Structures are given as structure tokens and as C-alpha cells.
Amino acid sequence: MTAAVLLAGCTDADWAHVMSYAPAAGPATPEESEAAAPPPVAANVPPASAVSERAQRECVEWAGERAEDAANQNFDAETAQHVRDATYADCMTWAVRLHR
Numbered sequence: 613m614t615a616a617v618l619l620a621g622c623t624d625a626d627w628a629h630v631m632s633y634a635p636a637a638g639p640a641t642p643e644e645s646e647a648a649a650p651p652p653v654a655a656n657v658p659p660a661s662a663v664s665e666r667a668q669r670e671c672v673e674w675a676g677e678r679a680e681d682a683a684n685q686n687f688d689a690e691t692a693q694h695v696r697d698a699t700y701a702d703c704m705t706w707a708v709r710l711h712r
Contacts, residue, residue: 663707671703 663671679696683689 663704667707668704671700671707674703675700 675696678699679692682692682695687695
């Protein structure tokens with residue numbers, strides 16, 4: 613209730629600021645950029661043979677939906693692709709754990 617009262621006075625501009633993503637300043641040099649970059653997601657994906665075809669299809673579908681969500685929130689294509697890759701890797705990992 614209190615949160616609703618506090619947020620009721622926010623303008624559209626206030627909401628746009630709250631809901632936007634402003635990345636922090638990046639590394640200054642290419643060497644720092646390489647050191648800060650996470651490892652490729654594809655290296656963490658379990659083999660497709662470890663899960664059922666149904667689970668694979670679901671993972672592809674969910675990954676696509678999350679990437680579309682990122683694109684709809686005005687993230688760039690590279691970020692949307694990272695979201696897709698990470699979601700797919702997570703989904704496949706859970707599918708292996710659940711023996712699907």
C-alpha cells in the first residue's frame with residue numbers, strides 16, 4: 613500500500629528513467645575489455661543428446677522468448693543474443709538435471 617502511494621506521483625519521465633538500462637562505463641583498454649568479458653556461453657551448454665527432443669525444443673523456444681523480451685526493452689542485438697545464449701544454456705542444464 614505504501615509503495616503504491618509513493619509511486620502514484622511518478623510521471624512517465626520518472627518511470628522511463630527507472631525502467632531504463634544505462635550501462636556503466638566500460639573498460640578503458642582492449643586488454644581490460646578482454647579480461648572483463650565472461651566466457652562464451654556455448655562452452656557451458658550440455659550436449660543436446662543428453663536431453664529429449666521435446667526439452668530441446670522448449671529450451672529453444674524459451675531462449676527465443678527471453679531474447680525477444682530483451683529486444684522489446686530496447687537492448688541492443690548483442691545483448692539480446694547473450695540473453696538467448698544464456699537462457700538456452702541454463703535451460704539445457706536444468707533439463708539434464710531433471711533427466712528429460
